[in-house]
Amino acid sequence: MTAAPRATELGLVGCHTCGLTCAIGQTRCPRCASHLHPRKPDSLARSWALLIAALVLYVPSNMLPVMYTSMLGRGEASTILHGVVEFWKAGSWDIALLIFIASVAVPSTKFLVLGMLLVSARRKSPWARPQRARLYRLVELIGYWSMLDVVVVALVCALVQFHLLGTAEPRAGIVFFGLVVVLTMFAAMSFDPRLIWDADDDA
Amino acid sequence: MTESGTAAAPPAPTAKRRRWSAGLIWLVPVVAALIGIGMVIQNWASEGPVIEMSFITAEGLEAGKTQVKYKDVVIGLVESIRLAGDNTHVIARVNLGKDASGFATADARFWVVRPRFGTSGVSGIGTLLSGAYIGADIGESHEVKKIFVGLERPPAVIHGSPGKRFTLVANDIGSLDVGSPVYYRRIQVGRLVSYELDKEGRQMHVDIFVDAPYDRFVNVSSRFWNASGVDLNLDAGGLKLNTQSLATVVAGGLAFATPPGPRDTTPASDGAQFQLFDDMQAAFAPPDGEPDYLQMRFEQSLRGLSVGSQVDFRGIVVGKVVSIRLDYDVDKHSFPLIVGVVIYPQRFGAAGEKIAQLAPRDGNDQNKRLAYLIEPMVARGLRAQARTGNLLTGQLYIALDFIPGAVKVAFDPATRPVELPTTPGSFDRLQEQLTGIVDKLDRIPLEAIGKHLDSTIARLDRTLRQVDEATLPQFNATLAGAQGTLGTAQQAIATDAPLQQNLAQTLAEMQRAARSLRALTDYLGVHPESLLRGKPVDPALREAPENDGKGNKP
Incomplete structure (x- = not known):
């Protein structure tokens, strides 16, 4: 529909690293010597693999306790959802909401959005392309904010070390949670947004 | 456009490498899945049995937080707490660790460790800050059990502690309680584990535990006594105060020792049974044997005699008073007191044995034998007397003695229980004499004397009044006359006369x-x-x- 020509049509390929426009026959970028691909190699497969791995790890990250806090000798290990419920019950619904959004809503949204992008890119669906592209940028943007939980646990455990009065220790769950975040970020990176538009070729 | 799309073939040489890396990337979810499955397996493998235990109250227990500990090692976690169906107790559901499956056996015990402040000490202070936890004690049984009744207080002895358990039979528990110390030569060597009434409710069975190095001092001749409180002795040697330790004064305790003299010192076996005596003296006293029951009838007041008062024969305590009842004699219209006593024949020592041989061995009727033995003694003057044992407190004891010149009484050997004739005690005689004196005093006609005195005084009064009215004025006149005479005399003898x-x-x-x-x-x-x-x-x-x-x- 749009008349704008594609890079392949013009016999050009963009370098992923430095952005130099090269002739399509070259294997390496003449400026930075990185490999040249018209599209990210195996983008969909990589994204899928990383996304599935993240999804698998998301289960233990929510099941296992993320932090063990001990106040005046009585300790308690809490999972993410447990913490949300505790804060909610204690009346701090704002903090509860924040933790819920950062730890549950965002990762879940990422899974859904990436899954949807991957499926639609595989099908080369022409549906709502500009919106999908915007959605992808959004996912990339909010990706690292999911590390909020990991940062909080790291901070609390580093600061709250009062021996008998109170201590906080990280638990296995937070490692899995961190892995989930990292894997979803990689999955998002592996996805080539240009695939959203490639369907035009078939259309 | 469509044609140019198919023209994207040139970068074909890189296909090999792409496939290799494409295969590699799928390792990531595989590894993730493996980790996940590993976690599940590990979780499943570390999952121990789930047991339920009931407590009277869930005070201090919290679902998901309260731990179950054995020797301060966490072996499980309380998963949930709920009320039992009939609301009489709570049921805690506990997730035991895999390696703690040995605690889900028939003789394991569970109790809540809370701070406890008792007379026998303070325990569970650590839980003041950390909150209560459930203590566990493993048993020996291998029989799997899932539902337990939690103990309301920590057991005195943890399974596997070296030592021996003994059972003491006592009339009452005194001030003892679970955890009360057991002393040997004033060292604490064990403690009271439990006690229970026997089925008839007549005796207490007290279980004690004596710790390992000391359990060998408990031998077949050992005597146990209740060492609670203070033992105050006043005798010719002065005032003596005996206690095991200050703690026993407050909280009570037990002590044991082997009586002096040649004894069988074979260590007692685990679970051996002993008698628990009230005090050390009773414990060391020779055994009393079966008591005989006697009855006495006193005509006078027995204020100062109480159940438990001594029965004394020539200074030797041979028994005690077990009952004092008031009776009514229809013929005499009097209120005699019936005193029941028990006599321990073994306390008579050799005398008792010799006398016992005199009795016919024909029947099992103890009363008949007793009557047979007592009859000739009564004839020779054996009487019971209520004597004052302590002048300060006026306490009485029953003395059995041969009273010279005692009034002859008829002894009926057929009376059941055997009745021993009595004679008024020395104090009673004193009382009688005093009464006689008072009677005599009473017979003095104080009233008549008073009347006489009264009339005499009235007469005296009249006389005095007469003197006052008649005699005195004359006397005054006489005196005046005398004065005149004296004045004249004085004039006569003056120098210028x-x-x-x-x-x-x-x-x-x-x-x-x-x-x-x-x-x-x-x-x-x-x-x-x-x-x-x-x-x-x-x-x-x-x-x-x-x-x-x-x-x-x-």
């Missing part, structure tokens, strides 16, 4: 007369002849003899 002057004149006259007489005698001494011849005329003395002659003539 005529009497005095006359007297002085008379005296002077007499003096002169005496002088003339002396002159005469002197003259006569010189001229004795003048008596016959008269005085020679002497012109010098002519005047003088005229005077003398006048004076001497009369």
Whole structure:
């Protein structure tokens, strides 16, 4: 529909690293010597693999306790959802909401959005392309904010070390949670947004 | 456009490498899945049995937080707490660890560790801050059990502690309680584990545990006694205060020892049974054997005699009072007191044995034998007396003694229980004598004496009034007269009184007369002849003899 020509049509390929426009026959970028691909190699497969791995790890990250806090000798290990419920019950619904959004809503949204992008890119669906592209940028943007939980646990455990009065220790769950975040970020990176538009070729 | 899309073939040489890396990337979810499955397996493998235990209250317990500990090692976690169906207790559901499956056996015990402040000490202080936890004790059984009844207080002995368990039979528990210490030579060597009444409710069975190095001191001859409180002794040696430790004064305790003398010192076996005596003296006393029951009838008041008072035979305590009842004698219209006593024949020592041999061995009727033995003694004056044991407190004891000159009484050997005749005690006799004195005092006619005295006093009063009215004025007049007389006398003897002057004149006259007489005698001494011849005329003395002659003539 749009008349704008594609890079392949013009016999050009963009370098992923430095952005130099090269002739399509070259294997390496003449400026930075990185490999040249018209599209990210195996983008969909990589994204899928990383996304599935993240999804698998998301289960233990929510099941296992993320932090063990001990106040005046009585300790308690809490999972993410447990913490949300505790804060909610204690009346701090704002903090509860924040933790819920950062730890549950965002990762879940990422899974859904990436899954949807991957499926639609595989099908080369022409549906709502500009919106999908915007959605992808959004996912990339909010990706690292999911590390909020990991940062909080790291901070609390580093600061709250009062021996008998109170201590906080990280638990296995937070490692899995961190892995989930990292894997979803990689999955998002592996996805080539240009695939959203490639369907035009078939259309 | 469609044509140019198919023209993207040139970068074909890189296909090989792409496939390799494409295969590699799928390792990531595989590894993730493996980790996930590993976690599940590990979780499943570490999952121990789930057991339920009931407690009276869930105080201090929290679902998901309260831990189950054995020797301070966490072996499980309380998963949930709920009320039992009938609301009488709570049921805690506990997730035991895999390696703690040995605790889900029939004889494992669970209890809540809370801070406890008791007379026997303080425990569970650590839980003040950390909150309560459930203590566990493993058993030996291998029988799997899932539902437990939690103990309400920590067990005194944890399974596997070296030592021995013994059972003591006692009449009552005294101030003892679970956890009360057991002492041997004033060292704490064990503690009371549990106690229970026997089925008839007559005796306490007290379980104690003696710790390992000391359990060998418990031998078959050991005697156990209740060492609670203070043992105060006042005897010829002075005042003695005996306690095991200050703690036993407050909380009570047990002690054991082997009585002195040659004894069988074979260590007692685990679970051996002993008798628990009230005090050390009772414990060391020779065994009493079966008691005999006697009854006595006292006519006087027995204030000061109580159940448990001693029965004494020539200074040896041979029994004790077990009952004091009031009776009514229809014939005499009196209220006799029936005192029941038990006598321990073994306390008579050799005497008891010798006497026992005299009794016929025919029947099992203990009373008959007793009556047979006592009858001749009563004939010889055996009587029971309530005597004062302590003058300060007025406590009485029953003394059995042969009273010389006791009033003969009829002894009925057929009476059941055997009744021993009594005689009033020394104190009673004193009382009688006092009563006699008081009677005599009573017989003095105090009233008549009083009346007489009264009339006498009235008469005296009348007399006095008479004296006052009649005699005194006369007396006054007499006195006035006397005073006048005295005044006159005084006037008479005054220096200027005529009497005095006359007297002085008379005296002077007499003096002169005496002088003339002396002159005469002197003259006569010189001229004795003048008596016959008269005085020679002497012109010098002519005047003088005229005077003398006048004076001497009369």
